[in-house]
Amino acid sequence: MFSNRLFNVLVPIISVLLGLIAGAIIMLAFGYNPIEGYIALWNGAFGSSYFFGETVRQATPYILTGLSVAFAFRSGLFNIGAEGQVFVGWLAAVWIGSSLDAPMFIHLPLTLIGAALAGAFWGFIPGLLKATKGVHEVIITIMMNYIALHFSNYMIRYVLTDGSDTTDRVLPSASLASEWLLEITSFSRMHWGILIALFAAVVVWFLLEKTTAGYELRSVGYNPHASRYAGMNVKKNIILSMVIAGALAGLGGAMAGLGTFGYMPTHSAFTNLGFDGIAVALLGGNAALGTVIAAFLFGVLKIGALNMPTAAGVPSELVEIVTALIIFFVASSYMIRWILLRFKKEEK
Amino acid sequence: MDNYVVEMLRIRKEFPGIVANNNINLQVKQGEIHALLGENGAGKSTLMNVLFGLYQPEKGEIRIKGEKVNITDPNVANDLGIGMVHQHFMLVDTFTVTQNIILGTEPKKNSVVDVKKAEEEIIALSEKYGLHVDPRAKIRDISVGMQQRVEILKTLYRGSDVLILDEPTAVLTPQEINELMDIMKSLISEGISIILITHKLKEIMEVCDRCTVIRKGEGIGTVTVKDSNPNELASLMVGREVSFTTEKTPPKPKDVVLSIKDLQVKDIRNAMMVKGLNLDVKAGEIVGIAGIDGNGQTELIEAITGLRPSESGEILLNNKAITNMSPRKVTESGISHIPQDRHKFGLVLDFPIGENMVLQTYYQKPYANKGVLSFKRIYDHAKKLIEEYDVRTPNLYTAARALSGGNQQKAIIAREVDRSPDLLIAAQPTRGLDVGAIEFIHKKLIEERDKGRAVLLLSFELDEIMNVSDRIAVMFDGNIVENVTPEETNEQELGLLMAGSSKEKAGES
Ligand SMILES: Nc1ncnc2c1ncn2[C@@H]1O[C@H](COP(=O)(O)OP(=O)(O)O)[C@@H](O)[C@H]1O
Numbered sequence: 046m047f048s049n050r051l052f053n054v055l056v057p058i059i060s061v062l063l064g065l066i067a068g069a070i071i072m073l074a075f076g077y078n079p080i081e082g083y084i085a086l087w088n089g090a091f092g093s094s095y096f097f098g099e100t101v102r103q104a105t106p107y108i109l110t111g112l113s114v115a116f117a118f119r120s121g122l123f124n125i126g127a128e129g130q131v132f133v134g135w136l137a138a139v140w141i142g143s144s145l146d147a148p149m150f151i152h153l154p155l156t157l158i159g160a161a162l163a164g165a166f167w168g169f170i171p172g173l174l175k176a177t178k179g180v181h182e183v184i185i186t187i188m189m190n191y192i193a194l195h196f197s198n199y200m201i202r203y204v205l206t207d208g209s210d211t212t213d214r215v216l217p218s219a220s221l222a223s224e225w226l227l228e229i230t231s232f233s234r235m236h237w238g239i240l241i242a243l244f245a246a247v248v249v250w251f252l253l254e255k256t257t258a259g260y261e262l263r264s265v266g267y268n269p270h271a272s273r274y275a276g277m278n279v280k281k282n283i284i285l286s287m288v289i290a291g292a293l294a295g296l297g298g299a300m301a302g303l304g305t306f307g308y309m310p311t312h313s314a315f316t317n318l319g320f321d322g323i324a325v326a327l328l329g330g331n332a333a334l335g336t337v338i339a340a341f342l343f344g345v346l347k348i349g350a351l352n353m354p355t356a357a358g359v360p361s362e363l364v365e366i367v368t369a370l371i372i373f374f375v376a377s378s379y380m381i382r383w384i385l386l387r388f389k390k391e392e393k
Numbered sequence: 394m395d396n397y398v399v400e401m402l403r404i405r406k407e408f409p410g411i412v413a414n415n416n417i418n419l420q421v422k423q424g425e426i427h428a429l430l431g432e433n434g435a436g437k438s439t440l441m442n443v444l445f446g447l448y449q450p451e452k453g454e455i456r457i458k459g460e461k462v463n464i465t466d467p468n469v470a471n472d473l474g475i476g477m478v479h480q481h482f483m484l485v486d487t488f489t490v491t492q493n494i495i496l497g498t499e500p501k502k503n504s505v506v507d508v509k510k511a512e513e514e515i516i517a518l519s520e521k522y523g524l525h526v527d528p529r530a531k532i533r534d535i536s537v538g539m540q541q542r543v544e545i546l547k548t549l550y551r552g553s554d555v556l557i558l559d560e561p562t563a564v565l566t567p568q569e570i571n572e573l574m575d576i577m578k579s580l581i582s583e584g585i586s587i588i589l590i591t592h593k594l595k596e597i598m599e600v601c602d603r604c605t606v607i608r609k610g611e612g613i614g615t616v617t618v619k620d621s622n623p624n625e626l627a628s629l630m631v632g633r634e635v636s637f638t639t640e641k642t643p644p645k646p647k648d649v650v651l652s653i654k655d656l657q658v659k660d661i662r663n664a665m666m667v668k669g670l671n672l673d674v675k676a677g678e679i680v681g682i683a684g685i686d687g688n689g690q691t692e693l694i695e696a697i698t699g700l701r702p703s704e705s706g707e708i709l710l711n712n713k714a715i716t717n718m719s720p721r722k723v724t725e726s727g728i729s730h731i732p733q734d735r736h737k738f739g740l741v742l743d744f745p746i747g748e749n750m751v752l753q754t755y756y757q758k759p760y761a762n763k764g765v766l767s768f769k770r771i772y773d774h775a776k777k778l779i780e781e782y783d784v785r786t787p788n789l790y791t792a793a794r795a796l797s798g799g800n801q802q803k804a805i806i807a808r809e810v811d812r813s814p815d816l817l818i819a820a821q822p823t824r825g826l827d828v829g830a831i832e833f834i835h836k837k838l839i840e841e842r843d844k845g846r847a848v849l850l851l852s853f854e855l856d857e858i859m860n861v862s863d864r865i866a867v868m869f870d871g872n873i874v875e876n877v878t879p880e881e882t883n884e885q886e887l888g889l890l891m892a893g894s895s896k897e898k899a900g901e902s
Pocket residue numbers: 408409411412413431432433434435436437438439440
């Protein structure tokens with residue numbers, strides 16, 4: 046019989062392996078060599094300092110959106126709205142970052158706080174509706190995603206610029222990009238945001254596992270009735286949870302605005318940074334450390350896959366199917382958990 | 394030579410890390426009601442699942458009507474005439490009674506399911522045994538008691554002549570229990586043999602012929618019920634002497650702790666459930682609220698504890714108003730509450746049992762300092778309580794969900810009593826528990842009274858009300874209609890008062 050802890054580690058590992066095997070079968074079926082394909086994937090993620098920098102760069106917002114979904118989940122809420130929270134966070138970061146003139150030690154924190162607040166506000170609305178009117182957060186957060194997408198486009202075109210498709214660049218005093226990182230990673234877009242994301246993971250871990258506020262949030266997530274009986278304010282906790290989740294995803298948006306791009310373009314579709322955060326959180330078991338690891342894995346898949354067409358000749362459409370399969374198995378880790386549990390029962 | 398229909402000999406069944414059945418013998422005679430008695434977790438359901446083919450035993454042999462058999466799955470059991478009604482019913486909610494009964498064994502006419510024929514057969518069976526089931530009703534529209542009868546019919550329809558009933562009375566009202574007893578009697582009069590799993594001694598004394606006792610997985614023995622008595626059965630079950638009438642000294646009531654004046658409370662559907670109720674509870678006394686479920690008891694307790702708003706009136710604790718305060722304020726002002734529904738309210742089942750022990754106090758010193766939890770202090774405290782109240786758990790990090798019902802309840806009681814409240818509210822504190830746990834909990838309530846605390850007990854079990862209370866407040870239709878002491882009344886009279894007759898009338902009968 047496996048212990049519970051081992052079990053929690055085993056499930057995501059098996060999910061990833063199954064995804065890789067399924068991807069291999071697809072590549073074989075279409076006449077490509079899966080071993081070459083996966084070597085290309087590996088090299089594409091770790092093969093040079095440039096690729097590694099890009100992988101870290103890609104993982105950075107995933108950590109934050111993953112934490113956002115995980116945090117809400119631990120208090121019993123399903124935050125589908127990380128995507129929209131990324132948009133408003135990005136917008137706020139770029140706006141403050143490009144329009145204010147202040148020394149870095151004031152400007153950068155202020156910009157980050159602005160992004161967090163924007164995301165927090167975007168989480169606050171569904172939280173408030175859930176707490177006071179009992180409206181399901183999934184429905185509201187999905188609608189808030191669309192509002193965020195079109196609202197950001199409008200703001201970029203008509204408020205931040207005069208009909209342009211991109212905003213101004215953020216000023217150096219609000220930028221996370223760094224000459225030094227640029228040099229050591231051969232001009233990848235890796236930026237200091239990774240430190241902010243890792244710091245956020247530590248804060249989330251501490252808050253959830255070590256504080257009275259975290260105790261309440263977890264308790265409300267597991268059993269709102271017992272929490273109310275015990276004197277906790279369930280409504281307050283629902284709102285608080287969505288606000289914090291929103292702030293984390295908003296920071297995820299700031300990573301794009303202050304680090305990767307340095308500006309914000311209008312979008313015709315979602316970035317998927319927030320949606321992928323759902324899979325990241327699931328794979329990470331909704332725990333802080335797990336989310337960080339899962340975010341890196343997603344970074345590896347996204348960036349490494351770019352190398353597969355050139356290095357192994359696998360067409361990029363097929364690469365997308367392979368990565369989607371891996372994500373599929375990861376997302377179905379609940380199914381794998383269920384199957385493992387059956388084995389566990391039948392043992393002996 | 395005895396005529397046994399079922400013989401289970403030297404049965405052993407293990408689960409990972411636990412021996413659920415060890416060397417158990419069970420011999421059931423043709424046409425008898427045979428009780429299988431044991432505390433929660435003794436291994437009763439496991440033994441019956443072995444007989445029904447759901448589990449394979451590691452050792453032992455099974456004989457049906459003298460033939461040695463190998464019951465590899467429930468279909469084999471079915472063919473041998475064994476039917477089982479599980480603790481949790483296995484019915485399809487949206488199907489009719491008939492559809493549920495014939496599921497899997499549909500009678501066919503020209504390869505079309507012959508519902509009419511099935512219905513006729515079901516009506517015939519139902520009449521024969523006095524089950525009174527409507528074959529066309531949908532499962533979701535009928536009561537739990539009726540659903541249970543459908544399960545019984547299902548086994549009869551398949552031709553079972555050995556019926557296993559796993560704790561059938563746990564989900565029934567007293568009225569339904571009486572009806573089930575009659576049904577069982579009519580079943581055995583037709584030659585069917587019944588194995589009745591229960592931990593209620595009263596039921597065994599009433600209908601059973603013989604009784605096999607298991608304790609912690611071990612077979613203790615089989616007794617003939619009419620040569621035995623509840624005391625003997627109880628001590629066989631728990632392995633020590635058990636007293637039924639709780640020992641207690643006369644109460645020494647002091648100041649009024651809880652005082653309720655003209656209280657009105659509505660339920661979720663906005664119907665007035667508590668209608669101008671008045672009640673006092675003094676320090677050093679146990680006041681038992683007797684009443685039939687649904688007469689406003691739940692709403693009353695929720696109003697006192699802040700879980701439900703009061704429409705009008707006043708609730709005073711130590712002469713200070715606590716009306717419509719938040720649950721947190723109510724708790725802090727000195728009330729502990731053992732809730733009626735321990736899974737919904739009493740515990741966060743997915744938290745470790747250790748963390749559950751500070752559910753109301755986690756934010757206070759010494760468990761937290763400036764918002765940061767001290768797990769060491771929390772677990773030290775939990776360890777102390779768990780030892781003191783003999784809560785059986787593998788360790789403190791085990792999820793509360795994994796504990797047995799009795800141990801979950803002990804954990805809640807430990808937590809609530811330990812806060813040394815001025816007022817202890819205990820709502821149905823022993824529901825579903827076995828005699829050993831019940832005795833323990835009653836003792837604790839009396840101990841608290843003797844320490845000078847006010848205790849408000851809500852129970853639908855008249856035995857419990859009569860045994861534990863110093864004063865009984867009878868609740869009917871949202872009001873306390875009568876205050877009596879256990880000495881000056883009896884269950885008969887209480888029953889009538891609870892049904893709404895006046896004291897004079899009730900006294901006459
Ligand atoms: N499927 C199972 N896997 C592991 N342990 C089990 C299983 N079923 C029952 N047990 C354990 O076996 C013991 C006996 O359980 P059970 O037969 O349900 O008791 P009872 O019906 O007498 O209350 C308990 O300790 C229980 O936890």
